[in-house]
Amino acid sequence: MNEQRTPVSEYLRARRNVLQPEDVGLPRTPGRRVVGLRREEVAALARISPEYYVRLERGHDHQPSAQVLLALAQALKLDDAATTYLLRLNSGWSPSAMERSPASQKIPESVTALLRTLQDVPAVVVDGNQDVLAANPLAQALQPASMQPGRNLLLATFSAGARDRVGETWRSLAERLVASFRLRSNPNDPRFRELLANLLIQDADFPGIWARHEVADLSFDTTQHRIEPFGVVTVSWQHFQVPGTDTYLVLFADPPGSPAAAAIRYLAESIR
Incomplete structure (x- = not known):
């Protein structure tokens, strides 16, 4: 399946990659080679389906609900500022958005x-x-x-x-x-x-x-x-x-x- 990068998908991927299993209370299995968390691990922590999380990271769902994003923010250990940023990314910063007024x-x-x-x-x-x-x-x-x-x-x-x-x-x-x-x-x-x-x-x-x-x-x-x-x-x-x-x-x-x-x-x- 082709990936269509969106601001939300890029952010989720980046934050998943900087977390380790120990950061979220998961055991580190011997021989683990994954950088950061696996997608299915994030999905389990957020209590959403792995298939849906894959769709999010691949940019195939452009309007995830606030409830899903808040669950992901908790799973990814985002603080208040980072959670606000994630919600703002989802709310519509697009290339056609109004630029800052002087x-x-x-x-x-x-x-x-x-x-x-x-x-x-x-x-x-x-x-x-x-x-x-x-x-x-x-x-x-x-x-x-x-x-x-x-x-x-x-x-x-x-x-x-x-x-x-x-x-x-x-x-x-x-x-x-x-x-x-x-x-x-x-x-x-x-x-x-x-x-x-x-x-x-x-x-x-x-x-x-x-x-x-x-x-x-x-x-x-x-x-x-x-x-x-x-x-x-x-x-x-x-x-x-x-x-x-x-x-x-x-x-x-x-x-x-x-x-x-x-x-x-x-x-x-x-x-x-």
């Missing part, structure tokens, strides 16, 4: 004013593609190579400079950012397609990370920044979605008295 990228004046008043907290505004739309002076000083309007945080992360700066933790950071990019971007957006093609062609690590189909709602995390004379400092950040837009306000802040807070305070004083 108005959805417009930064409200209230957010622009907030950036001007935040003098002691690095702050940037990014969109779902991780393009930097705006940044206050302290954010630009914190990471001059990436936190400038017009730059892209994902491209910056896959640069040689980021690899050197972050070191051993680089791959973990890159995987998390790619997972967030997959969740928050719009595959019908020309900018998304441009970034994806660029990274697939020009970066040796990106295709393997992208092929895992990881999804994550990266609302908070940490990144490393060099702030002299403190050296490399780990700084916490958090995303806040700007209501009515597909943009996010990102604030970098750590508790008072922490090394990161002291380094950022020093940086803020040095640029005044």
Whole structure:
């Protein structure tokens, strides 16, 4: 039977391939050569027929029910963000879907004013593609190579400079950012397609990370920044979605008295 790849079928296949029997409470039989789970194992865990699951993975059922998808999400150990993504794939992101409206990228004046008043907290505004739309002076000083309007945080992360700066933790950071990019971007957006093609062609690590189909709602995390004379400092950040837009306000802040807070305070004083 010929396969007709659909976004849902590709996602199911990718997530099945990264799970091991032990991950879902199944025994590993001697001599097992399958990469990931077998199709019939996923079907049994989701309590659907193996034949129907095969049809789904081969793209021959274009409208599986939400009930089936939720059962598969549970079988594949998907978290809330990944389950939402699976349901969204099934709801109709097609090549003919409406592309993102430029108005959805417009930064409200209230957010622009907030950036001007935040003098002691690095702050940037990014969109779902991780393009930097705006940044206050302290954010630009914190990471001059990436936190400038017009730059892209994902491209910056896959640069040689980021690899050197972050070191051993680089791959973990890159995987998390790619997972967030997959969740928050719009595959019908020309900018998304441009970034994806660029990274697939020009970066040796990106295709393997992208092929895992990881999804994550990266609302908070940490990144490393060099702030002299403190050296490399780990700084916490958090995303806040700007209501009515597909943009996010990102604030970098750590508790008072922490090394990161002291380094950022020093940086803020040095640029005044």
